[in-house]
Amino acid sequence: MPGFSARPPAIASLLVDDAVVGVTRWDFEPGAATGHHTHGLRYVVVPMTDCSFLIEGPDGESRAFSRAGEVYRREAGVSHNVVNGGEQPMSFIEIEYK
């Protein structure tokens, strides 16, 4: 379709998967996206680079910026598409608690 441009997928690499946690590294080229998903587990995010987040959620778009190492935690139930809204590659590591 002329003018149509789907977002490329972010690359997910499973680092740890045991009885306690699942740890996934996410690497995004500019414009890349995780795809829409709902978190079934609570999680911690460790930005490995500065991250310019474009978040597509149920209530629309929002933007957030986290510097490398600015860790945050979220409860289960978050539903969103996470996009690299910046001009540089970005990466974070997500630790889900089972």
Add this chain to the structure above:
Amino acid sequence: MPGFSARPPAIASLLVDDAVVGVTRWDFEPGAATGHHTHGLRYVVVPMTDCSFLIEGPDGESRAFSRAGEVYRREAGVSHNVVNGGEQPMSFIEIEYK
């Protein structure tokens, strides 16, 4: 005491402390150490730099090397002193599960 050289302390920065996790960033100059401690909680380590670990444990010294982003998890009960055994500064983020 002539010839005595205590290790400098690693710098601990508390990033998150809530009902679920405690997240601490550890920054080490070469030769810096956490001091001997026993982990009361299970934990995940996210190396933010390449890390040349010198581990002083109950059974003696050992060395380990983790590249930045090489995440690992440990159970509660680990007892050790963690030293930067390399020539460069190193940093990791530790996520303890309450």
